[in-house]
Structure formats: C-alpha cells, structure tokens
Amino acid sequence: MALIDLKNLAHSYLSKPTAETDYALQKMDHVWEDGNAYALLGPSGCGKTTLLNIISGLLQPSEGQVLFDGKDVTGLLPQERNIAQVFQFPVIYDTMSVYDNLAFPLRNRKLPEADIKERVKEVADMLELNDVLHKRAANLSADAKQKISLGRGLVRSDVAAILFDEPLTVIDPHLKLLLRRKLKQIHARFKLTMVYVTHDQLEALTFADQVVVMNQGQVMQIGTPQELFENPQHTFVGYFIGSPGMNFLPCRMENGIAHIGDQEILVGNGTERLTGSFKLGIRPDFLKLHSQAVQGAIPVTVKAVEDLGNCTIVTVALAAQTLKVKLSEEEDIPAESGFLEFQRQWIRIYSDEKLVGNGVKQQARLEPAK
C-alpha cells in the first residue's frame, strides 16, 4: 500500500525537448492517496499510459520524481518498486500452468515453495481460478487470462499499488461487468492503491473514487465523478465527461447577463463581476425544451431528434450555435421551433477554457433557499 507522490513530473520521448509540444507529459504535481482507486481518463494519446509506465518504473521520467510513501523510487527498477501492472492484452506465460503462472513472481523472488503454495491458493480462491489451477494457461479464455495477470500482481504480499492499462479492452461485454465487480471487491478487501487507465468514461466513473481527466499530456482535473459532472474546471472535462458532452456557447457577459446573439440569458450568482467575452457551458441534462413561450426561455429551432431508447437527444439551433438537449422519453418535443430554458444553477461560465464563474459554492451563498 502506498501514497503516490508525483513531484514536478514531466516526460518527453525526445532527448532534447524544447517546445511544450515535445512533452508527452506536461509538468505535474499531484499526490494520490493511499488505498484509493484512481482512474486515468482521457482520449488516446493523451499521455495516460506514459504516466502509468512512469509510476510502474517501466519508463524513466525525463524530469521530476515519483515518491511512494515519501520514499523516492524514481531510479528504481519495476521489480524493486513492489507494484503490479495489468496490461491491455492479457500477458500469461504460455507454457506454464495457471498455478505456475501465479507462482512465477514469487519464485523469482526466491520464496520457499510452501509459502508460495499458500499464497497462490489464496489468490486463486479470490479470483475463482481454483478449477483451472492445474490447466495450461494458454488454453483459457481472455477473461481468465486477464485474471491470471491480475493474480500475478496480487500474489505478492508486499504489493504497493496495482496499475491497470485498459484491462478490459479484449473482454466480452457481459464478462466486463463481472470482472469490474471483481476488481472493486479486491479493492474493498485489500485497500490497495489502484490506478486504472481507460478511455471509457463509464468504466472510469464506475471504478474509481477519484477520476483524473487528462488531455494532451496535462491533468485537466482530479475529482469524484460527481464533481467532474457538475463542476468541470475546464471545457475539455465538460465536453469529455457526459454523453453527450457539455454545450458551450460563446457569449458576452454584462451585469450577470449572458448575451448570445440578440438573446439574453440571466446567469447571476456572482457573475456580475464578469464583463467581456466568455463561454457559457451547460450540460444537455439541464436544458428544458418547451413548445410555448415560458418566462426566461429563448426561442430555438429544432434540427434533429435522436431517440436513444431511455432518453431523447434533441439538437437545437440558437443563433449560429447548436446545442444538445437531453430529454426524458415522456417529454413532448416541439416539431420545428421551441423555447429553450436554461436551469440557472447549472450554468457555468468559462474564460480561456477555464471555469471562472457560477460554481455550486457561489450559488449556495448567493441564492439561499429556493
């Protein structure tokens, strides 16, 4: 178990990086709590696997330090760091039985065979691999193989953290759920620090206590799934989390009112101090569409309607902008034009892609009881 401390960490695959774009990982400073489950979420190529490999020691960072429980491990080899890593494609030793696969890391560390037997049995029990323990690992299904590679990490009693690099990619959908539940059980039981790389937001949001959203080598935000959903600190987080992502509209702020084209939307909540060009962000879930004019709603044209089964996504045009609106199945959808209502407490104002106004806290302060 370990607290993972990343100090001024940066990495470039080039030997002499000059520009900021040469870095696969921009300079970062983070502390990851002991025993928490973290998900690294981001689009392909955003640097999440690079970060994972730096933590596991497979990669030496070009700058900065990695600390486990306050101890500098930057220069240590993977086998000296007491971490386990599960890869995208199941890695098993083909010629060995399941038992030998699980025993391999212990044998390499010269443990007595009696201890090995005990540990392997314990891990096999937990991962439900008992029935196949003496079968050849090569002949098993992908999910069993992935369990074996996880087991090779768990079998070591001193393991500090388990790192997952998109471990469910090759698993059948119905088994994904089971395996993910297994991971949560293991996390609950051992309280190990877990870091889970994925580009699937559903996976990240269901697995992790804290989600680390990354883009272009930078950590955009670390937060609970709820925080990421309600208060994206960056437009990228707003857009990347949620399906569909957050709507963003360029606007002009004046006295707490957002001007979009010739329309006005009341924002308030402390945004009176903002004047000039901003971006207004709102999640599709917090928009309402009416067929008749309502107080505060602005006229829009309906462009497209997609029925997703449990909800309906309506694309509407407001001035030159388009927005997505998420409606429940029961709600009526105006045929051509309607009136869009913004739920005021969920409006977020961004400047230079960063959240500047109207967080939940200000709202609680300025708009007490409703």
Add this chain to the structure above:
Amino acid sequence: MNKWEDNKAWFMVIPVFLVVAVSAILPLMTVVNYSLQDIFGPDQRVFVGLEWYKDALTDSRLHDALKRQLMFSSLVLLIEIPLGILIALMMPKKGWGASLSLVLVALPLLIPWNVIGTIWIIFMRPDIGLLGAAVNGLGIPFDHTASPFAAWVTVMLMEVWHWTPLVVLLAYAGLQAIPEAYFQAARIDGASAWSTFRYIQLPKMRGVLTIAVLLRFMDSFLIYAEPFVLTGGGPGNSTTFLSIYLVKLAVGQFDLGPAAAFSIIYFLIVLLFCWLFYQVLLKVGTGDKP
C-alpha cells in the same frame, strides 16, 4: 442437402489437382516406372520388379552415405538453430541498427551456391587461403583435399555461414512479433534474462522455429552443391552425401533403374523425417503428448 451438393466442392479443386498432377505426380510416376526396369537404351528395357529397391536397401555404400547424411544434418540443426536464435537475440530491435544488421545478416543468402563453393575453396586453401594458410601457419595441418576431417569442417563452415542467416531472419521475425507488454510484465514479475527467454521468447518463437528446423533439415539433407564444388564427395567418400552418391549413380554410371529406386527411397526418407519433426514440434511445449 443431397449428395451432389455435398460433393460439388471437388470440382473446384480440379484445376489445382491437374497442375499438381502434371508438375509433380507425373514426373514422379516416371521415376517409379524407371525404378522397376533395367534400362539399357532408349528401346531396350527389362522389367525387374523390386530388384533395384532390394539392391539399394542392401547397398553398403548407400548405408554409409545415409549415415554421413544423418550426421551432417544433425550437426547442421544443432549448430544453426541455437546460433541463429543467439544472433537474433543480439540484433538491435529498432532504428538504423536493425536495418543495417538485417542487411548484413542476409548477405550470404544473396550469393549463388556455386559462388559460395568457390569463395570457400579459395578461403580455405592451405597455401594461399586466408583461413587455411592461417591455420596451417599455426602449425595445425589443415587441407580439405587430403583430410576427411578438414573437408567436413569446411563443408560445415560453408553450410553454417550460408544458411544460419535464414534461421536468424526467421527467429528475428518471431522475436519482433512479441508484444512489448510481455517484456514489461516479465520485468515487473522480476524475471531474469534467462527466464524471459525460456518462458516468453522461446515459446513465442515456436512457430517460426518449427519452420526453420523443417527448412534447414530438408535443405541440409539434400545438400549437393557445396561438397560437389569443394571435393566432389572426397577425399575418398568422406563427404559423399546422399545426393552426391545419387548423382554419381545416375549420371556417372548411367544406372537409371537403380538411381530411380534410390530417388524414391531418398524421397520417402525426407518425407518421413519431416513428418516426424512436424509432429513433434507441433506439440512440444503445448502440454500434449507428442
């Protein structure tokens, strides 16, 4: 489905079947035909039944040639396969070094067989050859035209120099196909270099090594050009391998009947060994009994 529908696929195979028949089976049948007759001239032949087969199977010179051949092929496999794997392991995995080493390694494969013979004859000559003269200069008598041992060493060197690159290329391709995650997992599991080779690289190379063993076995079992160019099978009969003996029989003495019977036996031996190798190599390391 009726029987016609079931068997329709056979018609689709006819073109291939015809090509194989004309290119392989018909010539082979001619040889079978020859092997059953005593041929004196174009119009003079006598049917002798299995006489030539009996002769061939009891021919002590053929037995000696077969023993030499088996010895030679075993040595070739024992040297070339491990050496090829070793070289492949040492080659750089990427960058310009990888391309350069690939070209360098592949060079011997680009040289025609008889040229290779000539190169090595000159190289090994005790009077002017670089290696031959050097070895003799050290006080060790080395002359492939006089000593059977020297002739064997020379043929082995030629063979190993010429064909190990093929094993290297195959092994290298096998190694390159192993995903990086295997090596990363092995490092995290604390595996030694030997364990990594034993449990990851070797099992992952099984497919290409099977091909390498089969190709090198077949090819070395049919070796002709090298000993022919070097000493023509000598000194004495020391490098008279099966195909050298066969050609001596067929062309040198114009005994077409015995030579044909010999060819058939030769062919069956190669086929048998390849089948055995294939069966064993398919199952080794998979836990099934060979």
